[in-house]
Amino acid sequence: MSKFLPSLSKGLTLKAGFAAFALAAVAPSQAQSTAPEPFRFQFPAGYLSRLGGTEGVVDFGGKIDQVNAFGVRSFPLPTLQDLRLVLVKHNKYWEYNISTRIKDTTVFAGIVNNGDAPAGIAKVEVAHDPFKGIQYGASLQRTQYGAYDSNARFNVGYAMSAWQDRIRILNLVAFSLDSVTTTEKREGQDTNITRVSATPYTFSQINGGYGESVGQQFNWRLDSTARLYTFPLNDKAQWSVDVSPSLEYRPGSGVTLNLSHLERFAGGEVALPSYNLARYEETNAAITYRIPGTPEFGIGAVRLRGTRNWTSDYTYLRNDLLLNIKALPFLIGPSIGYQWGPAKDGSASQMLYALVVMGK
Structure with missing residues (x-):
């Protein structure tokens, strides 16, 4: 919930959702009109x-x-x-x-x-x-789908409208690299083995x-x-x-x-x-x-x-x-x-x- 706090000489009311905060702006005195303007924080337009x-x-x-x-x-x-x-x-x-x-x-x-x-x-x-034109993208993430541990995906394509x-209408050509880590017995010891598979689609x-x-x-x-x-x-x-x-x-x-x-x-x-x-x-x-x-x-x-x-x-x-x-x-x-x-x-x-x- 937002609150309103009066400033010392210039009123500046700032609003924000889910947070209670405001900033006060202090204006220089008339006798110091030639002094540099103090720093004042302002929210960007349309915030x-x-x-x-x-x-x-x-x-x-x-x-x-x-x-x-x-x-x-x-x-x-x-x-x-x-x-x-x-x-x-x-x-x-x-x-x-x-x-x-x-x-x-x-x-x-x-x-x-x-x-x-x-x-x-x-x-x-x-x-x-x-919405229309050349499309492309790339992502890297950890996953938890079955044995998959992580994947990297890349795509390029084109979109048009009617x-x-x-x-x-969208068409993409894409490529996925998926890494799978499993634990296997090697010479009597548990060893983590990582395998990478490539899947075009x-x-x-x-x-x-x-x-x-x-x-x-x-x-x-x-x-x-x-x-x-x-x-x-x-x-x-x-x-x-x-x-x-x-x-x-x-x-x-x-x-x-x-x-x-x-x-x-x-x-x-x-x-x-x-x-x-x-x-x-x-x-x-x-x-x-x-x-x-x-x-x-x-x-x-x-x-x-x-x-x-x-x-x-x-x-x-x-x-x-x-x-x-x-x-x-x-x-x-x-x-x-x-x-x-x-x-x-x-x-x-x-x-x-x-x-x-x-x-x-």
């Missing part, structure tokens, strides 16, 4: 708008007295270049990384989320991926969507993605297709109903486990009521969300209370929900607690 993408993380899992993870994701640093920081404490490790987007190139480095594993996954990546940029993807408004209350949209991986030296290939219809309905002032569904079909086999996709079905529904007015502090919106994961037999129901804090460019608040279906502790259900954010 406050970056805060809208910040995500707070508070994961209690099924027990309110035991926090599984807490921290912040996509927090913008006060620099001219938009640098995004992730810092999340998990039970067994820290997740931390930094990333930025320079024109059409994304640069990423750090430790990424690995669920309940003993450690996070170290990763460095550079990806040049404009139907007035509603459809994007291609990736093709077509994705796009189309939607329209129906009157003043309805919006509908249909999005779809088709993918194809081929592994010529492994005699393997896998295709997958996602189809996702969605609907938005506004029955009254401040009330919005959102419905969406995802159907994923897949077939074939991959040579790299991290690219494997399987059949998937999920339905989501949410009804949101935004409270009119912009108070200094008060309830900004209430939201009820439901999710049905048909593939894994999960059902989620979440209730969100979002606070409107005038100093913040977004709404933030607690979420309390319930899960029916398999839980981490083996039971059939559990409570869900979280911190949620929504744009104003």
